[in-house]
Amino acid sequence: MIVAHGESRAPRQRHVDREGIAPSYMTRFLLLTLLALDIVEAVLDGKQGTEVTLTRLLESLPMEWSAQH
Incomplete structure (x- = not known):
């Protein structure tokens, strides 16, 4: 986990929040790197x-x- 500005957030979760997508979709999308x-x-x-x-x-x-x- 990364701590920035007093906040502990996983990088994946920040992308999910910023892009407004479901965490499960992000997980499946990241599998394409394999x-x-x-x-x-x-x-x-x-x-x-x-x-x-x-x-x-x-x-x-x-x-x-x-x-x-």
Whole structure:
């Protein structure tokens, strides 16, 4: 936790408050940082295919890169 101006708040909670989004959505969104590198590269190159959508990724994202294919 970070203490600033006499207030103890987790960075994630500050983002949730500032952006006005649900904590559960923020948690799922942060899971996208665990995407396998080849999937990230495909998305950045616009070659990810129609089956790769934000909704689908947020539904269930395995932690292991090899299970993400």
